[in-house]
Amino acid sequence: MSTDQGVVYLVGAGPGDPGLFTRKGEELLARAEVVVYDHLASPRLLDLAPPEALRICAGKSIGHCTLSQSEINETLVEHARAGKRVVRLKGGDPFVFGRGGEEAEHLRAAGIRFEVVPGVTAGVGVTAYAGIPITHRDSASAVAFITGHNGPNAEGGRLDWQALAQFPGTLVIYMGVTRLEAICHTLVKHGKPDSTPAALIESGTLPGQRTVAGTLATLPALVKEAGLGPPALFVVGDVVHRRPSLQWFEDLPLFGQRILITRPQDSARTSAKVLERLGAEVLVAPTVEIRPLDDFSELDRTIARLAEFQWLVFTSVNGVQAFFDRIEALDLDLRAVGHMKFAAIGPATAEALRRYYLRADVVPESFRSEALAEALAERVRGTRVLLARATRGRVVLKEELLKVADVEQIAVYQNVDADRLPESVMARLVDGSIDWITLTSSAITGRLHEVLGPELRERIGRTIKLASLSPVTTETASKLGWSVAAEASQYTWDGLVEAIVQASAINEKRRP
Template sequence: MAAWREGRHYMIKGKVWLVGAGPGDISLITVKGLNAIKNAEVILYDRLVNPKILDFAPDGCEFIYCGKLPDRHFLRQEAINQLMVDKASEFERVVRLKGGDPGVFGRVGEEAAFLAEHEVPYEIVPGITSGIAAAMYAGVPVTHREFGESFAVVTAHDKSVDGKPNLNWEGIANGIDTVAFYMGIANLPFICEKLIEHGKAPDTPVMLVQWGTYSRQKVLQGNLANISALAVKEKFNNPSITLVGNIVSLREKLNWFEKKPLFGRQILVARSSSGASELAERLAERGADVIEFPKWKYEIVMPDVQLLEKLPGFKKILFTSPRSCDAFFKTLKERKIDIRKITADLYGSSTTLSAIENHGFSALPKEQIDKDNVLIVGEESMLADKLSFTQQFGSCDFWITGHKVMDDKYLPLFERMLQEADIDTVIFPSSSSVRGLDQGLTNLGENFGAFLQGKQTMVMGKQTAAALNDFYKDHVEIAEKPTIESIIQLAEQVRP
């Protein structure tokens, strides 16, 4: 598709998805929004997007931070608009990721209009807006038959010269039961004054919710007469929503999120592998904010040519993991090697057998393999057990399918997360995670020991504790058993 820019004719290659990421809890993104992220080639994301959601992006996806703060802009809106068009001329799938719902004070109308003007195809994917989600996570539905049948979302700052919102205060004060003001902390005294001036009772309940839907969520309750003073006393800041209405009184009965056993905990899980972490998922389910660091990616490597030539002669092939099995067959396909040349019996662990069968081969449990003339297929880390393999199987050859490397693309994201969160607990699931965190912190310019100071440090077993002792000599909590259940139980019992 052709378009024009600065008098020049150029081609639009792709399409832009304007996606609402939700309010913070990454599980609140829509299925359609998540699919857009999973298929994106480039993502332009805002400050209020939880960076953790970018974990779902494919390898090789380009990240561009467009974050804006009240006192400064990383990229101005005009530059963001043009960047979307530029990227759509380079890539087929461009995602513009915005916090909350892009249509609720997210300037999606301006961005969509710019794309339409430049003939760039686009879709708008709604998200859950923070005025509803933050209130619900604080225990307050925004409508209720007994307390409020009307609800409005209102910006607390607009284009007014003095920065004070120029609104229909009489209509808001007298015609709406429940009002959610977005980013209203700076103008809170003005908002309360105007609502009282136009008829709202001074004792009307008010609730402030900061970082709504995160475990670091903070809630402050008061009324129109005193909430401004309370906010100053408690040093309340944005990002916050201000909910005004009698419906706020329901919080005491309906507060559910803050009752989770790990609510308020900011936990860093040290990672040493790629893929999803069951431990991180389980901790988040129980209410914690979880940062997984560092981020790793898997790189496939090509085997030695001589090994490829020897492939038809092997009588037994042992795959050490499903990923190594998939990488093996992917390499054969890329090298155009006829799989009919494989005459060996194939073996694997219980989790690997199905991966082998998915490639059209029958397989046997690894316990049935006998000695000599064995090709062992696995990741580079298996070489640490090379002696054990040769003792068990005799004559062996090793096909290294790939290795994991730290994905430095995510380092700026982690830096932002660590700045905004207040990590109180660090969990090491394995010995290798100790070395991984040390490497990751070094790449961020952080000292390992200094980072752990003042934080609750937990390890999953004595072997991991011994590995950590080489780096850190202070007190460490050791889970009774090297299991996920045991480390979660320890986290719930021992508070920072």
């Protein structure tokens, strides 16, 4: 038995932004067999677990996957005793108002080995994203983390509110939004000036983050007017005054934008990071999956006679990876293609070649099959060309090159249509809380159209904007009755992101 079987890892998921997740947490999720997660943990983190891992929602918030704490404890013990690697994914940090200590004690009493992986707690992460430093040399040299769950008037409360009112630093109050007025009143009653700066931060570190700042006297009314609610963090102290000069998250170019990526899972993970760095919330729902071939015999026979070809042409990053994965599987190395010249449809594909220490001899200025055919026409005249591609796709490249060269086309991987979109994504589409959908190929566009019902199809391109990677993809969307709000000028993922940024900036200027 592996040494990490029958173990529970209490892992902090951070305050919401999946980019704040720790490297150790990511490593453990990648090997998890069971994931028991809080509803506040980012859904993007669940994508890091193996597809076959059992996922159990254990949130205790009203209306969210209600498992009692004792049920959570027993669930962890049950799966660990079955020899499973269990990740208990907890919002924020496991030991900061997360009952991680209780769960660890229960595991110890049951004889189950556990490890704790700290996470970024909301009191540090959320405040930083709101531009409020919890300590500052000129404002506060101490900070207190407080739970407002029971409120200041609860019987048997363990907090000394009089002492907290006199605390010479920043108060960071978790779970206090529903008792905000009572907490403000109690602090003032015990001596905290009603002019003390205070702020409430809703959905901190997420694109829906909203911050209202005022004083202990004015904040409850301001929060009520703005309609803020949980999850929220309440901050009291002079450091709140620093927010106007230190806020940064809300200034990111895609802050507040909710974007659905429909690329295959492996590509989507890298793509999502680019959007998240710009402030967007990202959902991933592949409409097409990239998979190995079911039968490698034809590819293997072609690889065995690579000496017959002078050119090897790739039309995707996936094609490069799949081809050289097979080269390695056959116990060959780069000498098998040492005599060949290479063409790549775009810079991303060329970069994939460079990872194998190969340089593309041809990369067209416009990253389309037509442009690649034009760039290659004179170079490949009279030669033998091998096109490495997916099991399906456009045939224009082969047809154009056949006019000047002897061309063979070989499938090195397959595209498989997704049966449906995840239920969580469908719910977001239905409730209108997605702003953009990215389209990176005609196949992806067509499949998205197929998996959506008639009502949602009508909303795509209208209330939900589309961003297209290329004119070819845009044309496919148009034939399906969809209008595209942003099209990449350079047919790369970075070009598509830039198109969304520019379109979002224009829309922002048009707002009254």
